[in-house]
Amino acid sequence: MHRSKRGFSxxxxxxxxxxxxxxxxxxxxTALICGCSESQEAKESRxxxxxxxxxxxxxxxxxxxxxxxxxxxxxxxxxxxxxLKYRAEAEYRLxxxxxxxxxxxxxxxxxxxxxxxxxYKAACEALSGSLDSAETDFAQxxxxxxESSGNGESVPxxxxxxxxxxxxxxxxxxxxxxxxxxxxxxxxxxxGAELFNQMGMSLMEEGNYGEAIxxxxxxxxxxxxxxxxxxxxxxxxxxxxxxDFAGALEIFRECAASGEMTPELEKEIAFxxxx
Numbered sequence: 001m002h003r004s005k006r007g008f009s010x011x012x013x014x015x016x017x018x019x020x021x022x023x024x025x026x027x028x029x030t031a032l033i034c035g036c037s038e039s040q041e042a043k044e045s046r047x048x049x050x051x052x053x054x055x056x057x058x059x060x061x062x063x064x065x066x067x068x069x070x071x072x073x074x075x076x077x078x079x080x081x082x083x084l085k086y087r088a089e090a091e092y093r094l095x096x097x098x099x100x101x102x103x104x105x106x107x108x109x110x111x112x113x114x115x116x117x118x119x120y121k122a123a124c125e126a127l128s129g130s131l132d133s134a135e136t137d138f139a140q141x142x143x144x145x146x147e148s149s150g151n152g153e154s155v156p157x158x159x160x161x162x163x164x165x166x167x168x169x170x171x172x173x174x175x176x177x178x179x180x181x182x183x184x185x186x187x188x189x190x191x192g193a194e195l196f197n198q199m200g201m202s203l204m205e206e207g208n209y210g211e212a213i214x215x216x217x218x219x220x221x222x223x224x225x226x227x228x229x230x231x232x233x234x235x236x237x238x239x240x241x242x243x244d245f246a247g248a249l250e251i252f253r254e255c256a257a258s259g260e261m262t263p264e265l266e267k268e269i270a271f272x273x274x275x
Contacts, residue, residue: 042072056093123161162190175205197216200238
């Protein structure tokens with residue numbers, strides 16, 4: 001295992017998770033004794049990573065965060081934890097869900113007692129197709145959140161985990177479970193464009209078109225431009241399934257006017273114009 005000048009390399013810990021707990025005991029003890037002082041290079045790389053993340057350059061952000069970890073003092077403290085959180089976000093936004101799940105797994109180990117890490121890990125695992133692992137980590141998050149609850153507020157990552165589990169369940173052909181996850185989220189008072197879109201899709205798959213459209217419309221009222229395009233496409237599909245080809249054509253034309261004309265969208269419009 002590589003050692004830095006003052007302690008154990010966090011990056012080495014990331015690569016060898018089986019040694020995490022043994023390393024942590026020494027790392028935190030060392031931090032208490034001698035404190036920590038990050039190099040200027042590490043601090044600058046962290047700032048560069050945040051700037052790249054905010055600019056949407058996720059691969060460059062991840063590279064900068066990796067450099068910051070390499071150049072840090074090696075002691076597990078707030079600086080390293082902050083970098084890991086940013087790295088996980090960049091990996092998620094890059095849609096490298098396997099990598100993001102791994103980083104959240106490290107956070108679960110090195111910064112115990114935070115159910116949000118398990119919620120985010122579950123979400124990433126669900127999005128990467130690992131539904132069983134996602135359900136296990138979701139249950140762990142639920143247990144931890146229950147032990148620390150009392151103010152009635154949702155835990156960060158809770159809604160994302162539930163919507164991601166719903167999506168994974170539907171992809172696995174279990175529409176009933178997908179609906180169950182969505183209804184559970186809504187019963188908790190959670191909301192959001194993605195959640196309502198997932199609920200609408202689940203209901204549409206069940207053939208409950210009337211209720212599905214109400215969730216799509218509610219999601220549309222909360223959505224940013226990218227999510228709005230996805231919801232409108234789903235609404236167009238719903239109208240098409242109902243046999244309302246004129247309504248579907250109108251929505252797909254709106255999608256074409258407000259976004260990119262994809263081959264899928266072009267095909268849908270051509271089909272509906274021929275009806």
